[in-house]
Amino acid sequence: MAVTLPPGLSQQASRKGAAQNGLARSRAGGRxxxxxxxxxxxxxxxxxxxxxxxxxxxxxxxYPAPLPQHWGLDNxxxxxxxxxxxxxxxxLGLGLMVSAVATPLGVLAARSLAxxxxxxxxxxxxxxxxxxxxxxxxxxxxxxxxxxRLQVPSTAGVVLVLTAYALPYTTYVMRLAYAAHHIGFEExxxxxxxxxxxxxxxxxxxxxxxxxxxxAFLAFLVGxxxxxxxxxxxxxxxxxxxxxxxxxxxxxxNDGIVAVLSLIALVPPLALLLLMGMTGRRHRGGRT
Amino acid sequence: MYGGDTQGNAYVDxxxxxxxxxxxxxxKRVPVADTKDALNRVLTEKQSGTTAGQVDLVWVNGDNFGxxxxxxxxxxxxxxxxxxxxxxxxxxxxxxxxxxxxVDGCEAPWSKAQFTIAYNSAAVPGPxxxxxxLLDWVKEHPGRFTYPAPPDxxxxxxxxxxxxxxxxxxxxxxxxxxxxxxDRLTPALVTELQDLKPSLWREGSTYPKSSRELNALYAGGQxxxxxxxxxxxxxxxxxxxxxxxxxxxxxxDEGTVGNASFLAIPSTSGHRSAAMVVANLALSExxxxxxxxxGIWGQFPVLNPGALSPEGRALFGRLPSSPxxxxxxxxxxxxxxxxxxxxxxxxxxxxxxxxxxGK
Numbered sequence: 001m002a003v004t005l006p007p008g009l010s011q012q013a014s015r016k017g018a019a020q021n022g023l024a025r026s027r028a029g030g031r032x033x034x035x036x037x038x039x040x041x042x043x044x045x046x047x048x049x050x051x052x053x054x055x056x057x058x059x060x061x062x063y064p065a066p067l068p069q070h071w072g073l074d075n076x077x078x079x080x081x082x083x084x085x086x087x088x089x090x091x092l093g094l095g096l097m098v099s100a101v102a103t104p105l106g107v108l109a110a111r112s113l114a115x116x117x118x119x120x121x122x123x124x125x126x127x128x129x130x131x132x133x134x135x136x137x138x139x140x141x142x143x144x145x146x147x148x149r150l151q152v153p154s155t156a157g158v159v160l161v162l163t164a165y166a167l168p169y170t171t172y173v174m175r176l177a178y179a180a181h182h183i184g185f186e187e188x189x190x191x192x193x194x195x196x197x198x199x200x201x202x203x204x205x206x207x208x209x210x211x212x213x214x215x216a217f218l219a220f221l222v223g224x225x226x227x228x229x230x231x232x233x234x235x236x237x238x239x240x241x242x243x244x245x246x247x248x249x250x251x252x253x254n255d256g257i258v259a260v261l262s263l264i265a266l267v268p269p270l271a272l273l274l275l276m277g278m279t280g281r282r283h284r285g286g287r288t
Numbered sequence: 289m290y291g292g293d294t295q296g297n298a299y300v301d302x303x304x305x306x307x308x309x310x311x312x313x314x315x316k317r318v319p320v321a322d323t324k325d326a327l328n329r330v331l332t333e334k335q336s337g338t339t340a341g342q343v344d345l346v347w348v349n350g351d352n353f354g355x356x357x358x359x360x361x362x363x364x365x366x367x368x369x370x371x372x373x374x375x376x377x378x379x380x381x382x383x384x385x386x387x388x389x390x391v392d393g394c395e396a397p398w399s400k401a402q403f404t405i406a407y408n409s410a411a412v413p414g415p416x417x418x419x420x421x422l423l424d425w426v427k428e429h430p431g432r433f434t435y436p437a438p439p440d441x442x443x444x445x446x447x448x449x450x451x452x453x454x455x456x457x458x459x460x461x462x463x464x465x466x467x468x469x470x471d472r473l474t475p476a477l478v479t480e481l482q483d484l485k486p487s488l489w490r491e492g493s494t495y496p497k498s499s500r501e502l503n504a505l506y507a508g509g510q511x512x513x514x515x516x517x518x519x520x521x522x523x524x525x526x527x528x529x530x531x532x533x534x535x536x537x538x539x540x541d542e543g544t545v546g547n548a549s550f551l552a553i554p555s556t557s558g559h560r561s562a563a564m565v566v567a568n569l570a571l572s573e574x575x576x577x578x579x580x581x582x583g584i585w586g587q588f589p590v591l592n593p594g595a596l597s598p599e600g601r602a603l604f605g606r607l608p609s610s611p612x613x614x615x616x617x618x619x620x621x622x623x624x625x626x627x628x629x630x631x632x633x634x635x636x637x638x639x640x641x642x643x644x645x646g647k
Contacts (some may be wrong), residue, residue: 253531
């Protein structure tokens with residue numbers, strides 16, 4: 001997936017792509033095949049969303065009618081009346097908080113692993129990636145008692161635990177970015193008399209910006225999609241979209257409300273992805 | 289509280305929360321997909337010894353209540369302090385025992401429910417009148433009936449109903465668990481369920497995992513019967529077109545099992561008095577009557593009709609009746625008592641070994 005590619009790799013990929021384009025110009029068959037594959041993939045991704053879209057506006061859709069019998073906004077209204085807006089705000093806040101904490105931590109960890117290798121590096125990497133191997137359920141059951149005993153406010157507890165689960169992603173993405181990042185640029189700027197701040201803001205940040213955006217996006221997703229940690233550690237103090245979806249989906253006759261909530265859950269990640277795609281392209285275009 | 293029932297959510301948000309606010313209590317409804325999630329949180333808080341827990345009131349009954357009580361998760365002995373407990377019948381066995389666990393003032397009654405089998409009267413013109421008759425109907429119409437696989441709550445109730453039926457009525461099954469009675473009575477149950485298996489939906493090679501999945505099969509016309517321990521939802525599901533318009537409740541001569549559900553306060557709650565105010569409010573004539581309105585939620589009240597005030601009687605008298613679900617006095621006629629909670633896992637395990645894994 002394009003999201004996880006470090007900048008170096010994705011640049012290579014796009015350069016390779018350009019080269020292939022040149023070669024493919026004489027082979028129209030290849031291009032048709034590629035377009036067909038892309039179209040098939042698009043259908044593959046969009047088709048499952050179609051009934052979801054229909055359910056959102058279906059006030060009445062009983063078996064065996066192939067299409068809804070009554071259209072309207074009943075589902076949207078009842079989803080809103082049952083707290084969709086506060087759930088959305090809760091999810092958004094949680095995603096942003098996790099992203100805001102896990103991204104800088106991931107940058108620091110990745111930078112130190114990349115530029116200051118020591119005999120502990122392997123152990124530190126293993127520790128940082130451990131949450132990926134540990135099922136959240138197991139971790140939460142043990143940690144929750146500790147968090148409650150230490151009187152950590154439940155929202156802070158949720159952010160804390162989710163940050164641990166987001167760190168492997170942010171560290172991994174940034175580690176790859178720094179692997180392709182030449183410290184010579186920073187040294188060069190230093191010898192030319194740049195201050196530490198100038199090196200950070202004018203040299204380092206612009207170079208790692210695309211990776212930074214990807215890391216922040218992945219950390220946001222960890223917070224945005226979480227169900228278990230929010231429920232068990234949050235203890236109901238934080239109501240998010242996944243909580244609403246799960247409880248609505250556990251009942252009968254809620255297909256419309258579940259569809260509305262699911263579409264709401266899709267919007268922010270999709271919007272962020274598009275935003276990243278657009279700004280990323282502009283960057284690349286500017287550099288070449 | 290369990291958040292899969294949109295009418296229940298709407299009742300709490302639109303009636304109970306404003307009424308609590310009038311008493312100066314801020315009530316926040318937290319939807320969970322399963323009451324076990326809420327219980328888990330309470331047990332965690334209990335384990336860590338906190339007295340300022342996040343959960344203040346839980347809608348609960350049956351094994352969740354029993355498990356919590358055994359672990360000391362509930363505050364006890366407070367229900368006698370509620371003024372509105374006076375409107376309930378103190379000798380009502382449904383309210384003094386919850387699936388065989390003595391309530392001991394650890395939870396305040398909220399609603400009554402009756403196990404209900406619903407059918408599509410357009411597909412089943414001459415509905416059976418007893419459970420044995422229903423099982424015969426299934427054998428005559430292969431593929432049109434199934435039940436959720438125990439330990440699903442609803443599927444588990446059906447196996448207990450069949451146990452009553454093959455034992456010649458609930459009077460022949462001791463309510464308290466007894467291994468001797470289990471060994472004596474269950475072979476007939478196993479034989480009956482195994483005979484039934486080839487006639488079930490997909491020849492019994494698979495079962496719906498939950499009552500939600502059974503409801504989906506029923507809504508999609510794949511089976512002609514569904515069942516629920518919360519008949520309140522039927523009215524809404526028929527009105528909004530999820531279930532066929534010809535859906536009716538099957539009236540069984542021998543009756544079905546009934547239970548009550550309760551509001552419990554965790555022993556870790558940091559707002560015990562506020563939670564008691566809400567539990568008392570939920571028991572008031574006004575709130576119980578609103579909750580019983582089929583257009584609002586349709587949950588059966590726990591109040592004693594004889595103890596109602598004249599205003600209360602008038603409130604209940606004005607309630608519209610549901611076009612689908614008969615009133616509680618009809619449904620609970622010949623109501624069978626629930627077996628003690630210890631029966632449930634034993635029967636579920638028997639079902640898993642003999643029916644699911646068996647030939």
